[in-house]
Amino acid sequence: MSVLQEISANVRNMKSMEYPVLARRTNQIQEELRKGVRKPYRDVIDVSWGDPHRAGVKPLSFVRQVLAACLYPKLMEGDRLMVDVRQRAQRLLKECAGGSIGSYSNTAGIPEIVQRVSEFITRRDGGVPCRRENIFISSGSQWALANILKVLVNSEASPRTGVLTPVPCHSTTILSLMALGAAAVPYHLTEERGWALEVEELQRALDSAKGVCSPVALYVINPGNPAGYVQNRKSMQEVIRFAAEKRLFLLADEVYQDCVYGKTEFVSYKRALAEMGPPLSETVELASFHTASKGLMGECGLRAGYVELVNLDPAVMKHINSLFSTNSCAPVLGQIALDVMTNPPQPGDPSYPLYMKETQHIRTSLAENVRRVEEVVNSLPGFSCQPVEGGAFAFPTVFLPPKAIERAKEVGMKPDTFYCLRLLEEAGLLFSPGTEYGQKEGTYHIRFCIMIPLDVMEELLRRLSGFHKRFMKEFS
Amino acid sequence: MSVLQEISANVRNMKSMEYPVLARRTNQIQEELRKGVRKPYRDVIDVSWGDPHRAGVKPLSFVRQVLAACLYPKLMEGDRLMVDVRQRAQRLLKECAGGSIGSYSNTAGIPEIVQRVSEFITRRDGGVPCRRENIFISSGSQWALANILKVLVNSEASPRTGVLTPVPCHSTTILSLMALGAAAVPYHLTEERGWALEVEELQRALDSAKGVCSPVALYVINPGNPAGYVQNRKSMQEVIRFAAEKRLFLLADEVYQDCVYGKTEFVSYKRALAEMGPPLSETVELASFHTASKGLMGECGLRAGYVELVNLDPAVMKHINSLFSTNSCAPVLGQIALDVMTNPPQPGDPSYPLYMKETQHIRTSLAENVRRVEEVVNSLPGFSCQPVEGGAFAFPTVFLPPKAIERAKEVGMKPDTFYCLRLLEEAGLLFSPGTEYGQKEGTYHIRFCIMIPLDVMEELLRRLSGFHKRFMKEFS
Structure with missing residues (x-):
């Protein structure tokens, strides 16, 4: 075919x-x-x-308690809620305009929450720095991906813009590509090797696109959906080298980073890239997506996610900034869920044992x-x-x-x-x-x-x- | 100019x-x-x-209590919350998949909420029927408008698609038009007559578009933003006749329908159109927008609104349906706010006096x-x-x-x-x-x-x- x-x-x-x-x-x-x-x-x-x-x-109690307290601050009267729940809610409300989750926030998210998300990423990645200017909170990770695709895809180009996408791949990304008039260039994961992502197959896919479309990005899902693989560092490094060599923008769907069951630990593309050192660590363009919908929290109905952008040209960042600015902010309660997800209770906190x-x-x-x-x-x-x-x-x-x-x-x-x-x-x-x-x-x-x-x-x-x-x- | x-x-x-x-x-x-x-x-x-x-x-207590109870159902134990708050929350939770506001809903909204919104519209419009199939709940009214514009605007058309827009006009709609490559064709409201919308000016605007762009829709904001006028029925009838004659799709931004201070009552375009009788009432295509962000509730941070579509071709409706389906649902708590907004406490309910x-x-x-x-x-x-x-x-x-x-x-x-x-x-x-x-x-x-x-x-x-x-x- x-x-x-x-x-x-x-x-x-x-x-x-x-x-x-x-x-x-x-x-x-x-x-x-x-x-x-x-x-x-x-x-x-x-x-x-x-x-x-x-x-x-079941939803996590701490998450729901903080959200309920932010929604209806009267709940904080008395000692019905743990002190760390009340403190968290009070701090978050201070960060909302007018002290209400009913106000709009900045379009990229409440600045203090964006800051804490960036600190979480730095911790997660063993100290690889994350700048808050590179984080955009949005109404879900797919919405953020669609926005980044808008920048990558030239709807009027001939041949069409292409994006390498895995087979199998959940359908929302393919639908986003179609909506923009871009082509999904399928690369197959190798089922018999635990759905491994192999660079030879990426090369085959890229070759197959010649004369058909013009690929600008490589979309990876790690951990996988629907195929439940987790990439190891070596495989990621190969993918990164491939992306660098072919000048492909890396789109890393990492929304299941909390859900890992096998021997392979989750490593973010951001971290794998940073640890490869220059020149790659300073040149490969990367967008990594995460969300409050997936993982242990599973709060799909709140609609919030974020994207971190790495190594983007300042002019492109400015464009992305204004793209996000034409939309209203992500739901404020979803933003708060992201805050809790990236900063859960710590040992010693009253809510820690139940959490x-x-x-x-x-x-x-x-x-x-x-x-x-x-x-x-x-x-x-x-x-x-x-x-x-x-x-x-x-x-x-x-x-x-x-x-x-x-x-x-x-x-x-x-x-x-x-x-x-x-x-x-x-x-x-x-x-x-x-x-x-x-x-x-x-x-x-x-x-x-x-x-x-x-x-x-x-x-x-x-x-x-x-x-x-x-x-x-x-x-x- | x-x-x-x-x-x-x-x-x-x-x-x-x-x-x-x-x-x-x-x-x-x-x-x-x-x-x-x-x-x-x-x-x-x-x-x-x-x-x-x-x-x-300040936010309305009933709204926040229902939302908090849905978020953290334990709050419903005991009698801290009024019985009508608890009953409302229990009913709403039953309508959520898995009994949690953390689940995705249908992309057009939770069916029972959509149904109750349609009943509200029927009551508001003195019995003019509203079909639930014509309602789409989304992450805010502007988001719904952007989706409808996607259907109306042909980005590749030459000359460009045009939409008649008032001057003054809040900027989000203009930005949405620009993003789609459409032209805003400005018609001026007459300031010295209380920012009246005059049909002669619509005609002038339409004439001025000749050879420049091809207008397909007329966007009206009533009550106004930023200009605080409220259109009377006669003016609306003139606008509707104009739209019918020029075959323009009517886009009615009615998000401030609750905020009326003068002698002129708010009448929805849907009602004004219906009461004009056939053939107009059966032919003029109309989209009317409303939201939980504006009005007395003012819950901007929850991100939820809806659009009602009237007289659209079934084929177009199908297209709009699939357009809304490519996106995730609106935030479920926002949907619940819409439920409360369209169905507030009634006389005799325990929460009624405070509300x-x-x-x-x-x-x-x-x-x-x-x-x-x-x-x-x-x-x-x-x-x-x-x-x-x-x-x-x-x-x-x-x-x-x-x-x-x-x-x-x-x-x-x-x-x-x-x-x-x-x-x-x-x-x-x-x-x-x-x-x-x-x-x-x-x-x-x-x-x-x-x-x-x-x-x-x-x-x-x-x-x-x-x-x-x-x-x-x-x-x-």
């Missing part, structure tokens, strides 16, 4: 929007269940989103979920799941029998969508099909969120196992 | 961004005050935004502020303020002496920016200059927010009067 064909196929997949079929059917099924229609399940487990609270994960207990509970649940998913899914016939090293999703291959593929074609569906629809219908599980994310031709995958309570995961695996065996038998 | 010249002048004004000079100087002054530098004032009163909380207006007391206090303060502004400003030499009938701003003309205009030119500033800078420097008042909004050549204005506490307004008027007399004397 040529890159243009592959790009078009990507676009077609996105446009075909197979997922909405599943979402609509889910709504119908839920309506039927409410009306008392008998099904082999009492409810639909929706793990098609990276949305922990939706699946029953640790809650985060540890989520961490151990996730580790156990990952273990159980690999154990159960890999034991099923026709399934193969790479180790989930990070992120919020499992993305196993399912080897569909030819008869199932044929049946899918008969009903005009992608085979993995067909599988997901049957899974929904018969087992009350809402997964999303691999076709939404891109996959090697002839392979099929399913994605589901692993950031869910332990009991929900057990129920999910029970339903999946039962359904899958019946399905394979039916089409054997 | 030709329309192209005038458009370019508009763009130049926006790009020159005189306001940031004032904002920067404000930050410096505040820093100086913190360091103990002596000034004739103790603080800067910033009334350059339409941001009531910034200026000291009434608080909103009445804001209303009477606003009425008193308007009265005092007109009284004081119009008594100053060289000032003329039209009646403020609605909205959040006063926008008086200031007749600057020739010597002041000359001095401004010498220092490379617009005369009204020069006036505002001196006002800031000498009296600690941050206003914004008329040049930011567009004004007839040779006229100068200043804009300031009137949604501020009574005592702040008195202090503001005291400082303004003192400064203005000194300024006029200096340049007489």
